[in-house]
Amino acid sequence: MNLILASASPRRKELLASLKVPFQIFPSDFDESSAEHIAINERAAYLALNKAKTITPRVTEGIVIGADTVVILDDRLLGKPETEADARQMLQVMSSRSHRVVTALALIEVKEGKILSELTGYEETIVFFRELNDEIIEWYLSTGESYDKAGAYGIQGYGSLLVERIEGDYYNVVGLPLLLLERLLGTWNQSLRIQESVR
Ligand SMILES: Cc1cn([C@H]2C[C@H](O)[C@@H](COP(=O)(O)OP(=O)(O)OP(=O)(O)O)O2)c(=O)[nH]c1=O
Numbered sequence: 574m575n576l577i578l579a580s581a582s583p584r585r586k587e588l589l590a591s592l593k594v595p596f597q598i599f600p601s602d603f604d605e606s607s608a609e610h611i612a613i614n615e616r617a618a619y620l621a622l623n624k625a626k627t628i629t630p631r632v633t634e635g636i637v638i639g640a641d642t643v644v645i646l647d648d649r650l651l652g653k654p655e656t657e658a659d660a661r662q663m664l665q666v667m668s669s670r671s672h673r674v675v676t677a678l679a680l681i682e683v684k685e686g687k688i689l690s691e692l693t694g695y696e697e698t699i700v701f702f703r704e705l706n707d708e709i710i711e712w713y714l715s716t717g718e719s720y721d722k723a724g725a726y727g728i729q730g731y732g733s734l735l736v737e738r739i740e741g742d743y744y745n746v747v748g749l750p751l752l753l754l755e756r757l758l759g760t761w762n763q764s765l766r767i768q769e770s771v772r
Contacts, residue, residue, distance in 0.1 A: 601627045617675050667705070673698070680757050
């Protein structure tokens with residue numbers, strides 16, 4: 574199985590690499606701002622599929638994986654903050670509350686340069702934040718961790734000190750729900766479980 578991850582995200586790369594499964598990386602240059610007309614609940618799936626689609630012309634054989642993570646609070650989408658003020662505002666509204674993190678995956682199977690089939694799925698995790706006072710928010714902003722992350726935090730880093738608990742898949746919050754990926758691959762009789770000899 575030739576797996577191609579259509580992502581520039583170092584987190585996604587690390588999560589997939591943790592299973593020792595061989596894969597290639599072709600980062601997608603799909604313009605995410607072109608999705609603003611898509612309904613919030615469909616946004617992640619739309620972006621994941623389009624990220625994968627931009628890569629398929631470069632692939633002759635294999636399964637292309639696109640992914641997108643969105644953070645939703647009160648039916649509002651919290652994107653990647655552009656400025657420190659943006660990040661501060663997001664963290665302030667997330668204080669003492671829960672929000673939803675949705676990661677969509679899109680798989681495209683390519684054979685002899687042609688698209689055979691497509692699959693999409695998504696996973697949702699509810700993240701409960703502790704109370705964030707000004708001191709914690711300013712400390713978190715000083716770590717610089719907010720910037721390339723939806724919702725202005727990373728649960729896998731300093732952001733772990735902002736999170737009280739989660740309901741659902743942790744890996745989904747980081748950006749790649751591995752069990753969902755395994756299940757989607759399973760519908761094509763493929764798996765992330767590699768043989769002992771390769772481990
Ligand atoms: C909520 C949260 C998000 N994130 C990250 C996951 C994603 O990388 C990012 C959301 O942006 P995405 O647009 O999903 O991904 P990306 O731009 O980083 O990479 P690519 O489009 O090339 O695949 O936020 C964390 O790392 N930790 C978290 O706790």
